[in-house]
Amino acid sequence: MSAAQYEKFETLLDCLDHWAATQPNKVYFTQPFSAEKTVDYTWAQVADQVNRMAAYLQSLNLPEKTHIGILGKNSAHWIMADLAIWRAGHVSIPLYPTLNAETAEYVLDNSDSKMIFIGKMDELWRVVEKGIPTSMPTITLPLAPELKHAKKWDDIVAATAPTQNPVKRSKDEMATMLYTSGSTGKPKGVMISFNAMISALRGTSKVMSFSNTDRMISYLPLAHAAERAILETGSLFYGFHVYFSFGLDSFIQDLQRARPTLFFSVPRLWTKFYNGICGKIPLGVQHIIFRIPILSGLFKKFLLKKLGLSEVRMALSGSAPLAPALMSWYRNLGLDLLEGYAMSENFAYSHCSLPGKVRVGYVGNTYPGVECKISEVGEVLVKSPCNMMGYYKNPELTAESYTADGFLKTGDMGVIDDQGRLKITGRVKELFKTSKGKYIAPVPIENRLNGHELIEAVCVTGPSFSQPFALVMLPLEEHKQVEQNPNEAARVESEMTELLNHVNGQLEAHEKLSCIVVVKDLWSMENGFLTPTMKIKRNVIEQHYLPNAEGWVALKKPVVIEQ
Known part of the structure; x- marks a missing residue:
């Protein structure tokens, strides 16, 4: 699709309808139901299930824009639930599956959630279960724990016809609330509009090349802004295939099944992959082989295949600084590893190192439409078309988070080089x-x-x-x-x-x-x-x-x- 064609999308629901109409039989999701069994869902099937669940939600006659929670590990039905909530005219409230009961209870209460979808939880359920009020209306997704008081997604979809009156969503409405992970203090509800989501995707499409032939694997939490912005909304916008991981034990198998062309991870995992290779092939041995021309290329391909990344054409690291030594190691293997920088408060749309413009140790240039400057005390200030609507029920903190001229105070320290690339040097409070x-x-x-x-x-x-x-x-x-x-x-x-x-x-x-x-x-x-x-x-x-x-x-x- 051309950039002009992307402009017609006002919300992600428009994207769903477009791909369901133009590539109905193309697989959108591949979902493992065990280490051996997977189920494919086409774009037409996803749209059908979303429209049926939306019809059910509409039948409940909930107040307009009711806040509805989604708790669970990543799955095809997690994203379907998100879309159904939007199609029915409501707002999604994702919760991390790793929350303890006290924090889950706080998020549901603070967000004024009136209902919840619960998905795959495995051993995490016993930790969080007491934080979910038994009186709260609940729908369980496939792979969810058995709950006596809950209705099941599959039963509802089987018994409900697709909605004939989908709610038309305005781009300026709140689509979702992202609760910050709470590394300091109580989690805060970051209000994100439909327009912020679409603006991020339009901007990215001007500087990066994605298409409906790409493949990604979803394993980082969908409750986080980065996975939501890159994988969920990216797949809806560009129409590419998403594979899900069944769990840590089968991750390599899941990765080999997906053969991703796009891969996003965080520094901790890039470090684990690196340590795994170095534990078996010491760096000294690697350096010797790298210096032998006839072996170097084959050895690098071997290492990427061992990591499950042999078909990746673009890799991204985000959420925290990646050590320059690791960045150099991966790029030396031939992996086009880029580093991104953003936050929940701008829906992960701020900076990214671009192909051909990478400077190791820097998180790159601003995305189209983003302005960045450094304050007198060295703080990174960002004005993005994707900046949040504010913190939910906290206008004072919202006001404190912006400068008088509308720049978001990131809390990060940084410097900008002569080509406009940003380097993060730490946190103001660190x-x-x-x-x-x-x-x-x-x-x-x-x-x-x-x-x-x-x-x-x-x-x-x-x-x-x-x-x-x-x-x-x-x-x-x-x-x-x-x-x-x-x-x-x-x-x-x-x-x-x-x-x-x-x-x-x-x-x-x-x-x-x-x-x-x-x-x-x-x-x-x-x-x-x-x-x-x-x-x-x-x-x-x-x-x-x-x-x-x-x-x-x-x-x-x-x-x-x-x-």
């Missing part, structure tokens, strides 16, 4: 002061540590200490070996000491790390150390570890392995 009165920006130091094969996640901290220090989490297999084998612990200590000396040699005197502490915990979403997109929750980590930090620093050892 800066901390040492006992010497010097301010430390932890992210640039973390980026120097990330990329080492023994580091899966890192947090640089040390407020009120004379020097900062680093808390490091090992990859799972290495973590097990250190626990079981004293010789392995000694090897880790030796390699970390070498890394510490190398990194400190690149830092200013006040930034030099006093030590690296290898923690015994495995940080995860479930234990609260990571957000749903696998970013570290700095405040949670600091609250947990800082009480012990004085003892670690007093040892005056370059590397401390927590016992």
